[in-house]
Amino acid sequence: MTKDTSKVNPLENEAIYIIREVAAQFEKPVLLFSGGKDSITLVRLAQKAFYPAKIPFPLMHIDTGHNFPETIAFRDRLVKELGLELIVRNVQDSIDEGKVKEESGRYSSRNSLQTTTLLDAIEEFKFDACIGGARRDEEKARAKERIFSVRDDFGQWDEKNQRPELFDMLNGQIHLGQNVRVFPISNWTELDVWSYIEREHIEIPSIYFAHTRETFLRDGLIWSSDDEVVYRDENEVVEERLVRFRTVGDMSCTAAVLSDAADIASVVQEIRESTISERGARIDDKRSEAAMEKRKQQGYF
């Protein structure tokens, strides 16, 4: 028997506490699962929170249809191995139903279309709490986010009128129709997540590690060449490069980085030495300085 728990990561203690509060305070929570490293970390934390019982809520993936195939394969395997319940809702369906319109052209992406599909799914299942893997260090509008963040009937975030959060106490009281977005790893940095994945031997999709890939350059960033999904000009030449992904979103908005980090230890080392932020490789934030704040107001993750 190990002696005491004092060496346990304080951030892990905090996250487990938050996840347990969700299970206790809400009727129908759900864990928003993207297949990325942050949501995979959340799954591990949720397992820890309720062991030896199963995670008492389902996972939900809002599938844009533009995900990396590796991510989807990984998702399905994880869910099966852990015996979890997975709900999938497709952006393609929202497009087919005419609820959202597909973007076209050079910077087109389905990333912002996810919001409609997400809000519809929340309404369909009457979810009252959605656990997400957003971190405050990712982006400066996210730095303002509460741990329990209330969304109105339209899923919107009222950033100037947020509830104060004192000590450890989380106020999850809401009106019918409202829901709360919960961010258990709010206080983690990118490096904290990677170090945790290393320490806990958590499996993650292969695209986070160095591999050769058909890519092309645009605006100084490296894009995966998949002509079905990612728009490409004729003069943008495809070349094979040794790359990995630091963050995993849609193929159309997630750029790769040149890297030979083939295992978790080298990835952690690379992040430690990195001089560019994680979201520097996401075109969705570069659209404008206030891009994230705007999307969050409308109900984005």
Add this chain to the structure above:
Amino acid sequence: MEVLKIATAGSVDDGKSTLIGRILYDTKSLTSDKLEAIEKTSKQKGYDYLDFSLATDGLVAEREQGITIDVAHIYFSTQTKSYIIADTPGHVEYTRNMVTGASTSQAAIILIDARKGVIEQTNRHFFINNLLRVKEVIVAINKMDLVDFSEDIYNKIKADFEILMQKRDYQDQNITFIPVSALKGDNVVHKSKNTPWYKGQTLLEHFELLDTEDVYNVGTPRFPVQYVIRPKTEEFHDFRGYAGKVYGGELSVGDEVVALPSQTKSKIKEIYLYDQSYQTASRRSSVTITLEDDINVSRGDMLVKVDDLPTIDKQFTATISWMDSQNLVTGNKYVLQHGVNKVLAKVDVIHHKIHPDYSGIEEHISALGMNDIASVTFKLNKSIFFDPFKNHRTNGSFILIDSQSNNTVGAGFIQ
């Protein structure tokens, strides 16, 4: 890795955001894309220096108005610690944000503009950090570059602050003075050549040498039950675990405990964190505890050691910080959340308002408005199990929730 949470306090324009930006810059925590964005925007605004406050002011309205409206959390780490700094707004009307920031921090930086010295706002910032019993306080005397790094001015401000310190009732607070220039970087991360008369540490050196265990207020162990774990699987058929976080002190296997409110006694059988079992659950760890006996314990109940009972009562007096635009009036009812426990509370008596600048109290009060601090007696529909805030920062605090709006409308510290 150790984590230290630090709150900043200071009036508008004292340089809080600039100081945080400076720390990020000097510790090389700003990534090149963030730095580029700061350079670009600084230039657009026509500045001949880098405006580091752009690193923290994240909302559109904040950048437009050049002020911090809401708390932002900033992260960086060194070889020894992870830091979380809360950049809090400095306007008078934002007292509630300061109380909030201080409640989750173990350390605070109070900024003073060297040209202005100790002002009424400084009293408030100190008062709140004292009320919330923040263990480590740094008084950063900023903009020293604008007063020629004058030792006399620094000493005068320090002496004025020391007069203020005599009024505090939390005497164990550690207070350290540092002359800095957030804009130019003096004594923030690097020692300044401009202050040869200052022999102390830089701001970061000070934090680096702090033992994070010391900055948490120690008390007696309290284990509020968050969630009851009943797997009902074949392997764990009879498993009944109490999930929660340990506060104040540690709990070990074999400890004799009492479950509140039932007052049933038992012994700790096992302590789990995930699939590992432990001998001792340390302070602040999220664990699952099983007991020797099959007793009835549910969410909101509390496990404590037999010889260390908290006060169990349906009535108490607390200092409260009011945070809502609707007044608190005698007779009003609120949901009172004490840790993970919720009860109904009625405002019995408002004793007096406390001026948060040490200028005294105001009696015969019938209502409290936004940002007021007051001494109030509450009556509850059910007993809670509490300690005075001065003995237990967690088990002595609560929040008030308006059952109409569901908003968190106040915070309280039990006397």
